[in-house]
Amino acid sequence: MSWRADRGWRFERGWRPESGWRREIAAVWAFTLRNFQMASRNVFLLFELFFWPVMGVATIGLMTRFLRLGREETSFVLIGQMAFSIVGTCQLDVAYAVLYDFWSKSLKHHFLAPIGIRHLTVGCWLVGILRGTLVCVLTAVLSWWAFRFNVLEAGVLPAATLLLGCFLTAWIVGVCVCVLIMVFGAPAETAAWASINLVLALSGIYYPVSTLPAPAAALADGIPLTYFLDAYRAHFGFAPEHGAPIVTGLALSIVYIGLSHWALAVSVQRARRSGLLLKMSE
């Protein structure tokens, strides 16, 4: 018995790879499709999508009833809970860009291929956006049905802006988790789950940022989500704590996206130098 290769190779010679934007899309789509395939076959990822968001809205909503919070306060807290679920789900997908391959010890194959950091993170972020949108719809429907909180009460544009802020923050946090893994390897794995809680606690998910101690409030001012939450809550009768929150949030996001991608590129280069890239693939 012999394999076909012994009897000659069939596939075409001299092909040229796609160039320009088609190539960019192909590389991004590779990661999008891969993360989607992985997500669709993993029961734990379904938990991320349905169980935790539903439990979050249900418990926080019931707590508002017990505490007899008014309509505005209930909205305030539920907005925070929804943002928590959306950012948490989306950032994990970005972190999976490196985590999946870290777990399966296949990381070196990515960095052997002629791709850039952007393909890795954008491709995974797109799946995060899809899953984050599903979480948003699910929690919005539950909030309306159980607690009469209408996400679209302030209009579609403010809700979409908040969603955009959540996705941008998730992208930044996810890339930062990838950087930590590329620098520290296995010990940084828990950062994938821990870091988002720190970011969300600082950005005032259940309370105004002004209630934080001064040093923590100063840190909160550096987090884009703080501004997007502030802008959205203003539509529910809460005085904005920052001037031009959306512009500030977007500007900060752009800066952090650039910085985090630069840091990831540097950490990959460092891993090539130190041999960590190979160690993580053995």
Place this chain on the structure above:
Amino acid sequence: MLAIDARDVEKTFRGGAIRRRLTHALRGVSLAVERGAIVGLLGPNGAGKTTLLSICATLLTADRGSLTVLGLDARTDARAVRQRLNMASGNASFLWNLRPPEILAFYGRLYGLTGARLRRRVEELLETFELIEHRRAPYNELSTGLKQRLALAKSLVNDPELLFLDEPTLGLDPDVAARLRRHIASLRSSRGTTIVLTTHYMREAEELCDEIAFIKAGRILARGSAADLKRQIGIGEVVALRIDPGLTDVLSAAPGVLRCLVVNEWTECTVDVASERLPELLRLLYDKGAIVHAVALREPDLEQVFVELAR
């Protein structure tokens, strides 16, 4: 024309957060690989084979030295180099939930394959490596041999001009390993692919490689064809005798005899030059009254070269 031109490549790994540990993996290695050649890197564990392979494949960066791969500088043109090479290793691993066609398509997209061409390439590779009947099985349900075949299929997804194979037959059954070796040989003969491989199996190196570089402690100690290496090492030739009585002590003391061992019914004398020593040994045996039933001359195998160099 050279596929790889590495000159004075050095690599040191630093470890230990408190007590610094330095591991000198490569100490000024130079290697030139002709296009279309199959070159084997041999050496004991920790010799620096995989490090050299990984540096040439741009997975690692060298501390010092220059490296040109397929006519491009591996440091400044790394992405262009990566488009034209690929790598497979014996311990390769992929995402546990993905199926063979999905794995091949994923890596195909990373190399710029799209649409119908990508689908065609994936099907061809599945067919070539006889993975079609396993197309629905998740990666973690494949056997070791199938995983190895998939790793080799993945390494051909971009039709590389230069292919690195890190212990490609590691842990495979002998028949599967033999088939994989035929695959590798056919790659060069039918596609003109330059192949650099590391292996612990001397037979594999002897069967596949035009040239072998022997690495130890980060240095290339010897290089050449298997026959060249045997000559270079000067570990002698073997005169095997079936004699009665054995007379091992007498033969060991004869001029030009390096060592003498009894293997099964044969007394094997390693001598410096067999053509000169054989008549002398036969005369000595005749003088001692021994009966010679059979005589055979053997070249040392690569394994002996390996043992000699690894000392």
